[in-house]
Amino acid sequence: MLQNSNDKNLDKNFKLMAISAIVLLILFIYTIFKSSQHIQGSSYYIGIIFLFILLFLSLLLKVKQDKVKAFFDKRRGVIQTSAFDNELSKSKAKISTDDLNSNIQAVTSNVTFKDIAGIKEIKEELEEVVDFLNNPKKYLQYGIKLPKGVLLVGPPGVGKTLIARAVAGEADVPFFYQSGASFVHIYVGMGAKKVRELFAKAKASAPAIVFIDEIDAVGKARSGKSNDERESTLNELLTQMDGFEGDSGVIVIAATNKIEVLDDALLRAGRFDRRVHVGLPNIEDRKKILELYLNGKNHEINIEKLVNETAGFSSAALATLINEALLNMIKSNRKILDNDDIEVAKNKLEFGKKQIKILDEKQKEILAIYQASKAFISKTRVALFDESVQKLNSIYPSYQELVENIKRDLAGFIGVEIIKKEKYAVNYVDLENASKTAHDVVNRYKMANSVDELLTNVKNDLRTELSQNADQINRLKEIMLKNEVITIEDI
Numbered sequence: 094m095l096q097n098s099n100d101k102n103l104d105k106n107f108k109l110m111a112i113s114a115i116v117l118l119i120l121f122i123y124t125i126f127k128s129s130q131h132i133q134g135s136s137y138y139i140g141i142i143f144l145f146i147l148l149f150l151s152l153l154l155k156v157k158q159d160k161v162k163a164f165f166d167k168r169r170g171v172i173q174t175s176a177f178d179n180e181l182s183k184s185k186a187k188i189s190t191d192d193l194n195s196n197i198q199a200v201t202s203n204v205t206f207k208d209i210a211g212i213k214e215i216k217e218e219l220e221e222v223v224d225f226l227n228n229p230k231k232y233l234q235y236g237i238k239l240p241k242g243v244l245l246v247g248p249p250g251v252g253k254t255l256i257a258r259a260v261a262g263e264a265d266v267p268f269f270y271q272s273g274a275s276f277v278h279i280y281v282g283m284g285a286k287k288v289r290e291l292f293a294k295a296k297a298s299a300p301a302i303v304f305i306d307e308i309d310a311v312g313k314a315r316s317g318k319s320n321d322e323r324e325s326t327l328n329e330l331l332t333q334m335d336g337f338e339g340d341s342g343v344i345v346i347a348a349t350n351k352i353e354v355l356d357d358a359l360l361r362a363g364r365f366d367r368r369v370h371v372g373l374p375n376i377e378d379r380k381k382i383l384e385l386y387l388n389g390k391n392h393e394i395n396i397e398k399l400v401n402e403t404a405g406f407s408s409a410a411l412a413t414l415i416n417e418a419l420l421n422m423i424k425s426n427r428k429i430l431d432n433d434d435i436e437v438a439k440n441k442l443e444f445g446k447k448q449i450k451i452l453d454e455k456q457k458e459i460l461a462i463y464q465a466s467k468a469f470i471s472k473t474r475v476a477l478f479d480e481s482v483q484k485l486n487s488i489y490p491s492y493q494e495l496v497e498n499i500k501r502d503l504a505g506f507i508g509v510e511i512i513k514k515e516k517y518a519v520n521y522v523d524l525e526n527a528s529k530t531a532h533d534v535v536n537r538y539k540m541a542n543s544v545d546e547l548l549t550n551v552k553n554d555l556r557t558e559l560s561q562n563a564d565q566i567n568r569l570k571e572i573m574l575k576n577e578v579i580t581i582e583d584i
Contacts, residue, residue, distance in 0.1 A: 199267030204258040210385045211378025226264035240366035242345040247371030250409030253348035257304040267301040273310030284326030292333040300342035308347040314356045373478045375577040386415045392430035465569035466508020468579040477577040502527035507555040
């Protein structure tokens with residue numbers, strides 16, 4: 094602050110010196126014009142020379158003022174920074190009155206981890222975020238900085254927003270919620286302004302949590318096509334995330350179900366450093382969720398049976414199921430929830446407007462064989478509703494590595510074909526990925542002559558390998574049906 098004051102005073106002195114010289118020159122010329130015949134001796138020439146010297150010095154000092162400032166700052170022991178650094182620090186630290194007076198308000202979350210059933214691993218990972226917000230000194234004394242951003246990735250309805258609120262509730266800090274779509278405006282600059290307002294409020298309320306739901310609405314990868322508003326909003330978001338340090342007390346949590354469309358700049362280190370995958374609840378998690386939703390309600394429901402019948406349901410879908418069942422109970426003028434109410438609710442969800450996919454025993458078996466085959470080939474952990482399997486991801490992939498990735502994508506199809514003696518259409522995404530990799534092998538890397546030939550050879554190899562290990566596939570299938578997950582230990 095003192096440095097800025099000194100700089101302003103120095104500028105002011107330069108300006109006053111220049112103005113004084115000009116005024117004196119004008120007055121002297123006016124005097125000469127009126128009474129030059131009365132000027133005697135050398136005083137006229139001395140005055141002219143003095144005024145011109147004064148004017149020259151003022152102009153010279155103005156041009157060289159940066160060096161003059163640096164000289165005096167050095168004498169005072171002030172650390173110098175470049176103009177670039179000054180502007181950068183100003184842009185990062187600037188919090189306008191308008192930003193602080195915006196209508197964005199924090200809420201106090203009354204949700205904690207106790208209110209969320211299951212997701213044990215996710216809770217453990219986020220507990221250190223909570224601990225940092227509650228006890229920052231414990232980490233700062235060792236120079237530890239928590240990730241600036243945590244990205245929750247998962248399909249719709251799995252509880253990403255609820256998890257973020259639970260983090261805020263556990264830490265007992267202000268919770269600033271914004272949807273990604275709320276930053277999308279018609280007029281250029283409005284979205285960026287709202288981003289500034291959001292972060293200004295969060296910094297002023299630190300420690301705090303900023304939660305951006307459906308961040309893909311504003312964080313899509315820049316394609317080069319003109320979209321000034323969205324790009325300016327994204328750029329402002331990137332700038333704001335760079336504008337606070339890991340010890341600022343502000344944690345940014347975002348949620349998306351389309352991580353593949355996000356801009357690489359958002360995912361790099363220093364922004365969303367940590368990614369937490371929130372998948373569909375497994376059999377154990379569904380049991381805990383249903384027990385939570387049925388707690389305190391009169392019911393005669395076989396929870397174990399219902400857990401097996403709701404494979405593939407998200408937390409939101411389970412909540413909707415119980416709610417629809419309760420509505421049917423009230424409609425029937427009964428006070429006890431029973432299995433008939435559940436069946437009515439399931440039919441509404443499966444065939445009504447909500448259209449939730451409900452698997453029967455045969456469909457679950459086919460899916461279990463599909464995933465068991467992928468787990469056997471890839472030798473990695475696979476859950477019943479995992480959309481893809483872990484791939485080999487070398488910087489410079491070999492031919493064998495690329496072929497291995499094709500095998501991992503096609504293993505499910507071939508496994509079902511071997512075990513069930515019939516072809517089933519289960520996951521078209523795996524087929525597309527296998528085809529894409531095969532085209533890359535042939536057309537991009539020139540490692541094979543024909544896509545069809547390559548895919549045929551891979552399928553034949555899979556048929557041989559999986560046929561010889563059919564008992565192993567069936568064993569893994571039973572594990573999948575029981576636990577809805579196959580671990581490395583199971584393989």
